[in-house]
Amino acid sequence: MSHVHITKSLFVFTMEDIIKYENVSYSYAYDFDDEEEELNNIQVPHVIPFAVKNVSFSVKQGEFVAIIGRNGSGKSTLARLTDALIFPTEGKIYVDSMDTSDPELTWEVRACVGMVFQNPDNQIIGTTVNDDVAFGLENIGVPTDEMQSRIDEALRYVGLEGYGDMEPHLLSGGQKQRAAIAGILAMHPKVVILDEATAMLDPVGRKEVMDVVHRLNKEENMTVLHITHHMDEVVNADRIILIDNGSLVSTGTPKKIFSQGEMMRKAGLEVPQVTKLMDNLRNNGIDVPDDVITVDEAVLALEKILVK
Template identity: 50%
Template sequence: MKETMINCNNVSYKYRANENEEEKYAVNGVTFKVEKGEFLAILGHNGSGKSTIAKHMNALLLPTEGTVVVDGLDTSNSECLWEIRAKAGMVFQNPDNQLVATIVEEDVAFGPENLGIDPKEIRERVDDSLKKVGMYEYRKHAPHLLSGGQKQRIALAGILAMQPDCIILDEPTAMLDPSGRKDVLNYIKEVNEKYGITIILITHYMDEAAQADRLIVMDNGKIILEGKPREVFSNVKKMKELGLDVPQVTELCYELRKEGININSNILNVDEMVNVLCQLK
């Protein structure tokens, strides 16, 4: 039986846009678990609550109602905050907001230094983390001279150097070009598959979500769909009602089925599509 990394139980979060308005639910009664070593993607349009729930998973926000437990530690216990954030690191949308030093290797060392790690071990962690994300050769460079994708990989290396059990990525590729997006996602997948680190990816890109082990789709602060990518994306009509896309080949299958062609509706990529079309008579 797999161990639980994060357990969100009946989590709600209320906020006020301004003093004169009534409280609103950003997250409303959300319950789910994330297993250790899992790659979970959370989808939803702007305002769906996906980024709010992400910030609960390393105690940047605390629930108005319900509980969030990270590897056995309750986020409402203020004495556990540092330990929780060491276990569940977070990478944000804009890498420039996470880079604090003028040299790449100094930036990656920043987190471990704050944890009080021995300098010799920090050196080893920095080199190891930069190699994991393919940025070791840039260790003496200035971060501000790097591309967006390279900066995001440095931000990821900074979290890896803290040796977390889980990494939460809040739309990490939103500001990148397609090439940068592809590179960052490949390194995220490698970190998950090769090193067993739990990944929680908040995204609005369907092609990224399709590569996860499991999907959660949120709308209006609630979980609307949950399951493996094939299961979730086969609900094309429901996804469109939520204002979300599905992978292009999945949508093509959906349209072909509407025209009476007997084709599987849970196809996710071009290779699968080609194989199925070749088998049609």
């Protein structure tokens, strides 16, 4: 056993890199089963469309990374690749030093990465919140006597203590998504991916979910990949990955990304409202600092101006 351990720690990647993409490309066109292949045999296109093109990046354990890009840019494909639901056509992905293409590691990768999807109702399978949270645990073979304590712990963490016996459809959207997060947490993952998990929520539900995710990131050092169209949700990320047409356009701090308005517009995205407001003020001759991107920073900057 100790031999395995030593081999792992001598891995070429620093242990800090929980996710590493090396020249990854992916095409759905290569990913059909035999039956489909037969059906499509004569329709295979001459130019194979790649949903992800030669993407390289890495994410450190405990980083909060937002992935942004217009519709169809490849965000969900990156999420599925990271969770070993699909596998690179070219290149390599390592999750916690595991090659996601290694069939023997598929379940270990999936246990390491928890995913929350857009539609809360599609994630409900059980008749009680408890059942829903237990579902993943059953899949990874957690002993029955350990299950309930894991479920209780996870529900408590997301603020749903005492909701275990409730019917999931009675929960609000935000509560449903928090229950989905609890289902993941119970599996003790190292990475949580939210694929537009806030898209169908009202502002209150969005805030509830974002608060839980930020707390997980800060308190538990959980690595978070947050895919969203809400630019206001990404200003507090450690880093942003901007993709367009399957390619990585840029990565950097929110301040760096949002200061590149032209690049954002080319990638089909709006800059956050605060950035827009600051640009407007500046264009109207009002002297505001050029690194203001969060609401809190805007309040401070405006207070200074108004008090003058």
